Amino acid sequence: MITLQNVRKDYLVDKKSITALKKIDLTIERGEIFGIIGHSGAGKSTLIRCINLLEQPTSGSVIVDGKDLTQLSQGDLQRARHEIGMIFQHFNLLASATIYENIAFPLRLAKRPAAAIDRKVRELLDLVGLTDHATKYPSQLSGGQKQRVGIARALANDPKVLLCDEATSALDPMTTQSILKLLADINKTLGLTIVLITHEMHVIREICDRVGVIDEGEIVEVGPVAEVFLKPQQKITQEFVEQVSDFDFPEELLAQYLRMPEAERARHQVVQVSFLGDTTFQPVMFQVLQEHPVQFNILHGTISRIKDTPFGRLVLEITGDPGAAQKAVQNLQERGLQVEVLL
Template sequence: MIQLRELHKSYLVQGNNIPALMGINLSIKKGEIYGIIGHSGAGKSTLIRCMNLLERPTTGEVMIDGVDLTKLDDRKLQEQRRHIGMIFQHFNLLSSATVGENIAFPLKLAKRPKAEIKKKVDELLKLVGLEDHRDKYPAQLSGGQKQRVGIARALANDPKVLLCDEATSALDPQTTNSILALLLDINRKLGLTIVLITHEMQVIRQICDRVGVIDGGLIVEAGDVVEVFLKPKHPTTQEFVEQVADSHELREAVAYEKASGNRTIARVTFLGEQTYKPILFQTMQETGTVFSILQGTISRMKDTPYGQLVVELEGSAEQNSQTIEKLRQRGLEVEVI
């Protein structure tokens, strides 16, 4: 659906070329929610704006549904952009227009008939839950309501792709959750391909299928969210995972327990239906191993339940090794810390 090939973007600053993106290669499947996560200045906003050529790449290809946008003239590019919706961090609504008028704006630009515009606006107001706010102005809306208007406006031309540029970073946590739930609902109802950039791992974990981690203008790690989240390889990815893993408290607990004697501390990961089965307890009973839980969580990544427990095994070295091997044989991921 979306393919970026050897994408480079540089800016001329005081006579010097400053690279923002360096050889980005990405493939995003039709109908998936793809997250791009990175720190401020990593290049993520530049990357997403290159996808609809709001920023024109210095070199490289931007293929959307088999069409290379970089090869199009202005008129054809404008036509292709109608198939690419975009929502922004700060909403970018017309302050002097009502909610209904904001949603209708791209349809008027496309010179659609009035009856068609009214019908489409009605449909979109219902989709985003703003039927009672049609005649209000942006100043009368909350941040979450403004973003819902932005989403409805981005969907007006029935796009194939929706680009989300930090769409939730100006919102409080509760409102963020409602907007993410709306995007997930839209993805499922419309089969829309969504590309979402953020600096929050919780956002990625909640609705994305796959993720790319960007650092210094490079994609440093990419893959299924479950795989990347549970087995982060690059230091930048590990930093983001720590946002939702209480790792500081864990490091203190591990340091304390290690200082107390020769004990084995392991992180046990459950995935899917394993999460709700007493595999750990049954294994410890079989091997006669005494254990204590230092840290634990059960959560979901989009539709996939998972759990992680950090446990201290208090048996002999041989007994602990046997226990770990049995856990692995039963399909659990076990990492000795």
């Protein structure tokens, strides 16, 4: 659906060239919710604005639904942008216009018939849950309601792509959840491709299918969100994952084992087991115990979700003959679990 090929963006600041994006190669599939996460100044806002050419890349290609936007005339680019909606961190609503008129604004620019505009606006008000607020002004709405207006306005021209530029950063946690749920529902209902940028990993975990991590103008890691959470490859990705980790293993438990006499400790192994998807609710531990003469003691554990996928982590003490413990670990790995030996 969206392909960026060798995209680079340079700015001229005080007669010096500053590179914001370096050789970005990225593919976003039709119908997915793709997150781009990075720290402030990493280049994520520049990247998302290059997708609809609000920022003109210095070099490279931006292909959306089969069209290379960098090669289009101004008129063709304007028409192509009708298929790319965008919502912003600070809403960008018309303060002197009613909610109805804010949503109708892009339709009036497109010179749609009055009856079609009215029908579409009322449909969108219903979609975002603001039917009773049509005659109000932005100053009369909460932050979450303003963002719902922004979403409705972005959907007015029936886009194929929705770009979200830090869409929840100005909102409180509860309102953020409601907006993320709305975006997820829109993605499912309309089959819309959504690209969102954020510096908050919980947003990625909540609704994204895949994620790209950007650092100093480069995409350093891309993958399904569940895989990135369980197996982050880059240090910056590990830092983001740790921001939202609800797995805080008490270090004093490991210290207890380190104080054991060496001969006794040889019969105790401490491992961290990570599991994902259907495996989360299968009796894997029981099955392994049936096959190996060892004992499991659960020291710590959590079960959570990544979008619609359950995942969890357990810290286990495996007690028994070291050879049997090794085979038990191998059996867990053969069943698709990730096992890390802690001690």
